[in-house]
Structure formats: C-alpha cells, structure tokens
Amino acid sequence: MDARSAALVRANFRAVLDAPHGAERLISAFYGHLFAENPALRELFPPTMEMQAKRVTTAVLFVLDNLEHWDRAQAFLEQLARDHRKYGVEAAHYDLAGRALLAALRTYHGRDWTVGLEEGWTDVAILISASMAIGANSDKSQPYWEATVVGHRRVLEDLAIVRLQSDSPIPYLAGQYVPVMLPQRPKMWRYLSPAIPSNPYGEIEFHVRKVQSGWVSTAVVNETAVGDRWQIAGPLGNLHIDxxxxxxxxxxxxxxxxxxxxxxxxxxxxxxxxxxxxxxxxxxxxxxxxxxxxxxxxxxxxxxxxxxxxxxxxxxxxxxxxxxxxxxxxxxxxxxxxxxxxxxxxxxxxxxxxxxxxxxxxxxxxxxxxxxxxxxxxxxxxxxxx
Ligand SMILES: Cc1cc2nc3c(=O)[nH]c(=O)nc-3n(C[C@H](O)[C@H](O)[C@H](O)COP(=O)(O)OP(=O)(O)OC[C@H]3O[C@@H](n4cnc5c(N)ncnc54)[C@H](O)[C@@H]3O)c2cc1C
Known part of the structure; x- marks a missing residue:
C-alpha cells in the first residue's frame, strides 16, 4: 500500500471518528452487514454490543497509525486473533469481517465514497483479515482453561477476593492479565490480573472491584459462589521487572x-x-x-x-x-x-x-x-x- 493511499484512509477514518456518533454509526453498520450475511456469527457475541464500537475503532486506529511500521500492526493483530479464539472465532471468519468492514464503509459514506477510498480500504481490509487469520492459525494451544471457584471473600463492600483452582495450570507470567468469563455473564469476557504467580497446582487469585453499573464486576462481587466454573483465556500484557x-x-x-x-x-x-x-x-x-x-x-x-x-x-x-x-x-x-x-x-x-x-x-x-x-x-x- 503506497503512502498516499495510507494517508487517505487514515484521514478518512479520523473524519469518521470526529463526526457526531460517527464511530457508533460505522460499527453498527459493520455488525449489521456481518450478521446479515452470516447469521451464525451473532451467536459468538454477547447480548449487549455497546462496548464494541470503542474496541473496534481503537483497534482499527492502531493499525492505521502503524501502516508504516507493519511489524508492529501485524504483531498486534495476530495477538488479537489468538485472543479471539476464546469466542470461537476462526481464521475463516476474518475474511467475512473484512468484507463487512468494506460494506459498512460504503454504507456509511454513501455518495461520498470514492474510487481512491475503495482501493485504499480494500488494501487495509485484506491486510487486517490476513494478519488475523495468520494469528488465529498460529496458536494451537487451548483457547481457554476452566477453573472452579474455591473461595470468595468480600473484603470491602464493593471488593471481593476470588480464589480458583484451574483444571490444569494456566501458563501466565506474574504481571500479565487474562480474559475471564463467569457463568452469570455468558460471552462477556473481561480482563483481570492474577494477584499470585502461576503455580503447578492451578491456584489462581483475582481481586475485583465493582464499577458502577458494571455487568461483570458486580456479578463477581455480588453473585459469585464457591463451585462456579469460570473460563480463563490465554495471558496478555508485558508488565515485568527486567x-x-x-x-x-x-x-x-x-x-x-x-x-x-x-x-x-x-x-x-x-x-x-x-x-x-x-x-x-x-x-x-x-x-x-x-x-x-x-x-x-x-x-x-x-x-x-x-x-x-x-x-x-x-x-x-x-x-x-x-x-x-x-x-x-x-x-x-x-x-x-x-x-x-x-x-x-x-x-x-x-x-x-x-x-x-x-x-x-x-x-x-x-x-x-x-x-x-x-x-x-x-x-x-x-x-x-x-
Ligand atoms: C489490563 C486490564 C486488567 C484489569 N484487571 C482488573 C483486575 O484485576 N480487577 C478488576 O477489578 N478490574 C480489572 N480490570 C477492569 C475489568 O476488566 C473491567 O473493565 C471492569 O471490571 C468493569 O467491567 P464491568 O463488566 O463490570 O463493566 P462494564 O459493564 O464493561 O462497564 C460499565 C460502565 O463502567 C465503565 N467502566 C468499565 N471499566 C471500568 C473501570 N475499570 N473503571 C471505571 N469505570 C469502568 C464503562 O465505561 C461503563 O460505563 C482490568 C482491565 C484491564 C484493561
């Protein structure tokens, strides 16, 4: 992709984000096209999609800002795809998502859509979907581990310490965080940071504070009980002592x-x-x-x-x-x-x-x-x- 085309696409995306409700309109068109063409994919997503606009636009913006440093963008996209395996997303789905992104952009821009935008965005969509397919195919480890809650202690009115025993040890490094899903909130994955290092016994501990009107954090603090089975996906993050x-x-x-x-x-x-x-x-x-x-x-x-x-x-x-x-x-x-x-x-x-x-x-x-x-x-x- 040449520098002129990259600059055009970047400027176009920033204009979408600057427009009133631009991001929400674009992302709602994206999911509209994706689910209309592939109804089975709706099952992979949580019932409420309100956080998705911010997540998708943040990811696309990161990629566009790094088009000239593609190794950085590619590493990010591959990691994102490895992480998305926990939802059941497979390599083939990224091509469908790339097509839905293009269709959404055409819908969003209507008569302002140009040949230059079509060409530039097509290149970006292919780069994104190919990198994510590579990421999804590159990791053969299990997409998530299962763990049983063995302790739940409310140390403050709005804060609980939850201890779990995973069926097999989860290979995270101290300082990393993991995506977590609990049975009370299906398909709603949230990041939590283990408060103890990984160990051969599969013991893991999280400290969770309720955020106001939070779907998952309130369920962790108020509703979690010994015996609940959580899903914990592969670790992310790079906080470490050198x-x-x-x-x-x-x-x-x-x-x-x-x-x-x-x-x-x-x-x-x-x-x-x-x-x-x-x-x-x-x-x-x-x-x-x-x-x-x-x-x-x-x-x-x-x-x-x-x-x-x-x-x-x-x-x-x-x-x-x-x-x-x-x-x-x-x-x-x-x-x-x-x-x-x-x-x-x-x-x-x-x-x-x-x-x-x-x-x-x-x-x-x-x-x-x-x-x-x-x-x-x-x-x-x-x-x-x-
Ligand atoms: C790398 C990383 C590690 C994390 N580790 C932990 C951890 O160890 N323990 C822990 O309790 N949380 C942790 N979090 C936050 C956690 O992932 C959730 O964002 C948080 O629990 C809220 O989820 P929710 O479903 O309850 O809220 P949502 O339903 O997602 O959001 C409800 C409302 O609260 C706002 N909101 C979302 N998150 C926060 C927040 N963190 N602070 C204030 N407002 C918020 C949203 O904008 C929204 O308006 C971590 C987040 C990241 C990115």
Whole structure:
C-alpha cells in the first residue's frame, strides 16, 4: 500500500471518528452487514454490543497509525486473533469481517465514497483479515482453561477476593492479565490480573472491584459462589521487572491495580537475590488499602522490599464499620496525599524501572506527576486501560 493511499484512509477514518456518533454509526453498520450475511456469527457475541464500537475503532486506529511500521500492526493483530479464539472465532471468519468492514464503509459514506477510498480500504481490509487469520492459525494451544471457584471473600463492600483452582495450570507470567468469563455473564469476557504467580497446582487469585453499573464486576462481587466454573483465556500484557537492566524498581498501585504488582513481588520473594523495590500502595481512605498487611508481612521477610501506604484521607469514612485501632499492621507508616504527588515528592526516581497500575485516571495522573519532576517516560510501564 503506497503512502498516499495510507494517508487517505487514515484521514478518512479520523473524519469518521470526529463526526457526531460517527464511530457508533460505522460499527453498527459493520455488525449489521456481518450478521446479515452470516447469521451464525451473532451467536459468538454477547447480548449487549455497546462496548464494541470503542474496541473496534481503537483497534482499527492502531493499525492505521502503524501502516508504516507493519511489524508492529501485524504483531498486534495476530495477538488479537489468538485472543479471539476464546469466542470461537476462526481464521475463516476474518475474511467475512473484512468484507463487512468494506460494506459498512460504503454504507456509511454513501455518495461520498470514492474510487481512491475503495482501493485504499480494500488494501487495509485484506491486510487486517490476513494478519488475523495468520494469528488465529498460529496458536494451537487451548483457547481457554476452566477453573472452579474455591473461595470468595468480600473484603470491602464493593471488593471481593476470588480464589480458583484451574483444571490444569494456566501458563501466565506474574504481571500479565487474562480474559475471564463467569457463568452469570455468558460471552462477556473481561480482563483481570492474577494477584499470585502461576503455580503447578492451578491456584489462581483475582481481586475485583465493582464499577458502577458494571455487568461483570458486580456479578463477581455480588453473585459469585464457591463451585462456579469460570473460563480463563490465554495471558496478555508485558508488565515485568527486567533483571538484566541492573535497575532498582518502583511499583505504584492503587485499588485492585495492586494485583499484577503483588504477583510479581510474590514471585520475586522465591528468589534469593533481587533488585531493591519500593512499593507505594494508594487509596482514597485507609480502608481502601485492603491488602496492605499482606504486603507489609512480605516486606518483613524480604529486606529488598519497602512498602509505603499512601491515603488521600487520614481516617476512614464514617460509614466504615471498624475502629481505627483495628487498622491493619503497616498502616502506621502511611503517608497522606495524592498517590502520584507523594511518589513524585521523593524525586524523579530516574535510576529505577517503574510500573504504575490502577484506574485509567490514576495511571495518567501518576505518570504526569512523575514526568513533571523529570522522570523519563521510557522507564515507566503500565498496562492498557479500558
Ligand atoms: C489490563 C486490564 C486488567 C484489569 N484487571 C482488573 C483486575 O484485576 N480487577 C478488576 O477489578 N478490574 C480489572 N480490570 C477492569 C475489568 O476488566 C473491567 O473493565 C471492569 O471490571 C468493569 O467491567 P464491568 O463488566 O463490570 O463493566 P462494564 O459493564 O464493561 O462497564 C460499565 C460502565 O463502567 C465503565 N467502566 C468499565 N471499566 C471500568 C473501570 N475499570 N473503571 C471505571 N469505570 C469502568 C464503562 O465505561 C461503563 O460505563 C482490568 C482491565 C484491564 C484493561
């Protein structure tokens, strides 16, 4: 595909995204064509499709932005296709999706559709569907594992720790996340980060916080019971500690964002020699730091680890039913303030490798606070959000 054609397609897609409800209209036309031509494919998708527009447009935008660095786009598409095996999507389906994308673009643009757009978008559709077919065919491992819930503990009104035993061990690396589906919400896969490293016994633990009106997180916290069978698909993500770099480590986690950091720390605790780690755990109220005592205990037997709790408020809200004297061990060392601001008040941490994990807002705020004091962006890792 030549540079002129790539620029034309990119500009065209950005115009769609900038138009009022442009993305929703295009993606609704895409699924309309896909399901009208191939009704059996509707079965593979969840009943509610409201999140799909954002997901599909984000993926297409990433590909268009990387047309000149095709190895990056191809790696992304292949990974996406390997991940989609959990829905039952097969290599042959990507050709159908490519055709539906073209048909949707023609419908969306109507009389504004041009020969140049037809040619450019045809090339893009073929590139996308071919790369995804390669990805789908390249992975012969099972698309997902089954696991039984063996424990469900509600540690806060809106937060549960769920322990499962998988039928066979799931080969994820500490710091990665996995797509998860529970029986109460069929076909609605969500990413969760295991809070312990993978082990030969198939034990796995997730920390899940309810988001308001959330389909899956509310079901995990309110409805999950011992004996439920979950499906867990192949791991994704690249949060990791680079031991070769010789750099010490700064970990910053808030809420259930501590899970992937915790998994890496537990794994490190099995090894005799480790880089120095500072772990800042943040929350709004002291009670939000639900796991601080475990992390504190880990630090007591691992001198390379320093745990620093940070809360925005000094005391728990009035409705939290425990007395201050019942606060977990470790909280006596807490610092008060915004997590990013507190971490940045110690300096740029420029000699570290840094991981930030939490909500999209927390990650963006903390990244900004660090960069404002001179932290190079290249040493900061975080997972994709949303
Ligand atoms: C890499 C990665 C790892 C993750 N790990 C964990 C984890 O270990 N534990 C955990 O509890 N969650 C984790 N999440 C978030 C999780 O995947 C879901 O997005 C979240 O549980 C909400 O799903 P839901 O079905 O309840 O909400 P949905 O029904 O999908 O969304 C309902 C509403 O909430 C909004 N919303 C969706 N997600 C969030 C969010 N995270 N924060 C605020 N608003 C949101 C939506 O925009 C929508 O308006 C992770 C997400 C990513 C991308």
């Amino acid at each position: 031991r070769e770099s010789g750099r010490d480590v700064l970990l910053i986690g808030a809420g259930t964002g501590i899970a992937p950091l915790r998994a890496q720390l537990i794994e490190m605790s099995r090894s005799g020699v480790n880089p120095r780690v500072h772990f800042f755990i943040g929350g709004r109220y002291p009670c939000d730091l639900y796991d601080v005592e475990n992390m504190w205990q880990l630090s007591q037997s691992n001198p390379w680890l320093t745990v620093v709790p940070v809360c925005e408020q000094k005391t728990n809200p009035w409705w939290y039913p425990h007395a201050p004297s019942e606060e977990p061990y470790g909280m006596h060392r807490r610092l008060i303030g915004n997590l990013g601001a507190v971490v940045a008040s110690f300096g740029a941490w420029a000699d570290r490798q840094i991981q930030i994990a939490g909500s999209a807002t927390m990650i963006a705020d903390t990244r900004r606070a660090l960069m404002a004091v001179g932290t190079p962006e290249s040493i900061i890792q975080s997972d994709p959000v949303g």
